[in-house]
Amino acid sequence: MAKAERIRIYDVARVAGVSVATASKALNDTGRMTDATRTRVKQTALALGFRPNAMARALTQQRSFTIGLLTNDSYGRFTLPVMAGINEALVDQGVSVFLCGIEDDAALGKIHVDAMLDKQVDGIIATGKRIDRRLPVDLSELPVPVVYAFTEGPVDAVTLVSDDAQGAREATEWLLGLGRQRLVHVTGPDSFASVSARAGAFREAAGAAAAVLHGPWSEAWGHAAVAQLWQQETPPDAIFCGNDQIARGVVDALRERGVDVPADVSVIGFDNWEIVAAATRPPLTTVDMNLKELGRVAGRLILDLAEGKPVEPGIRTLPCKLVVRQSCGGDMLARPNRQEELQGI
């Protein structure tokens, strides 16, 4: 903890033999001066190891280069990829991110939002664990821009979601393309908007008769669903699951029954939660919601908003991507961009 006296712009100016004003302009590439002066100032700043005090700068510029990320997703399963994307988009702009987990506690939410505003964040990104629920805080009358990513916001807000329907369609078509005929969709509670969206797309692609089974978002439900399905005379030859945990349960249950995945049955998951998808035997083919990209876009949007650039309000939908592993079988070479997908693992 060497309490090295921090260098101020005043020091740079003195050493370079100019006024503070000139130093500031030199370093920010603004104002007019000879090239000689500008480079001289820059060099001394570099030599002295000068780093401007972001607080002082924020005070005049009305820009703190700081944003807040609000989430109620305590496992970080959705938030962390989003956060990674945000950081990726903002780090070279020198923007830092306050992360606040607020669970579903409105009071805690208010405290954190107030703290963020006090600290003059340039914007707030709201995110969560569910696309059709709101955070327990009202962000609609804030003095800073807000972007909703993977969580519901007011109708006129800037919102980012992943394309559940398209993801489900791709998964279903992939199964059909493998020659599977009896498709079933085992998914979460139908109170979730994502569930209906995915189920709808599944039915459209697989035929209206194709069964959709609802249950909790758990491995246990995957087991139960298999038990139920294998009571029927002709069990399915392909199961598209609403998330990776259900898919894992399904795969495990099938193995216990002696049903071969992927030889007898193809299974596809949803989320590409690597820790589950990769540990399943065989590793899960699954739909990736591209949350990192979603985070990147959110970061860029909040930046644009902070800079006053015009941003069209409304819902932006980002495509999902099928990540092919080994739970479906079939001819992987048929897939044109297979290399890339395998790398995405």
Added chain:
Amino acid sequence: MAKAERIRIYDVARVAGVSVATASKALNDTGRMTDATRTRVKQTALALGFRPNAMARALTQQRSFTIGLLTNDSYGRFTLPVMAGINEALVDQGVSVFLCGIEDDAALGKIHVDAMLDKQVDGIIATGKRIDRRLPVDLSELPVPVVYAFTEGPVDAVTLVSDDAQGAREATEWLLGLGRQRLVHVTGPDSFASVSARAGAFREAAGAAAAVLHGPWSEAWGHAAVAQLWQQETPPDAIFCGNDQIARGVVDALRERGVDVPADVSVIGFDNWEIVAAATRPPLTTVDMNLKELGRVAGRLILDLAEGKPVEPGIRTLPCKLVVRQSCGGDMLARPNRQEELQGI
């Protein structure tokens, strides 16, 4: 986005009929004035919804009420609980946390640390995914205090770790207490310090002859270990695993073999990574490293340091706690504080 003009202390002063200086002192409970004046100022501030600009305040006070959290744990498995604890400790002090994931990228680490310093953080907490590895950045000569939590730091630093040996001992003794006789420890690579610490404690408690098997930190290794162990004439009746993923693999492999958990074999995991531990069938009894508490302590320490209070350098070790679920069997009632443990799930 109602761009409501933010109220400044100037406005409060004017409305309350005092000078800015008096207003400031009134609100901060400093200086001398009649109680009447003080409360009048406070009331007007409240009525106007005044919130001080944290940047401006930081500039004079040399305190930003902001800290940085640096991590290379991209899954957030260890970082999120730590972060939750930190937040819990700091939120009522009005401190916000910059979260920066730096992977193992030294350049990225430097960028983020510099950004934090520019933003005048009051301190930095370093954390990671491994207790015996350092982050790829040197934090030893920083102008702000640093606390290392669940990651290695310089010898004279303030460091927080969980008590691997004690956790392993408790797990082992629990198995012995259930009457198990042939204990085996299936764990991670012995290049990990935690692995040796736990293995050492295991051997001490279970007898020097008790076997310790090393492998990767994966479910697959759990399966492999069981295959290996059940080749022997007398397989173990209790398996203590180095993490929950291995334990999950072990439990699954045993079920596939028709070995009953917990009737025939007791299994204990490590980490209490709920998403794995609770989904295992039966749910895993496992050692919780109390990372949230670790975060709380880290938060308090960094605050003390920031306020200049004396903090003894050195390694602080926090106890682990056994979380009892159903993978061990035995008389759960025997455990005195069982209720509490079950709630901890």
Added chain:
DNA sequence: CAGCGATGGTAAAACGGTTTCTCAAACATC
């Protein structure tokens, strides 16, 4: 050579608070 527009630079005023210093009035002391 007076007049004028660039050019290169500086002094000073923000930004929004806190803190130190100063001072008049009220009060106590002798």
Added chain:
DNA sequence: GATGTTTGAGAAACCGTTTTACCATCGCTG
């Protein structure tokens, strides 16, 4: 009633930048 001593409050300096306004100097033109 003259002389300290509190007490309450305000003026001004400060924190470290950016930005505005201003001012020399210079080269050019007519």
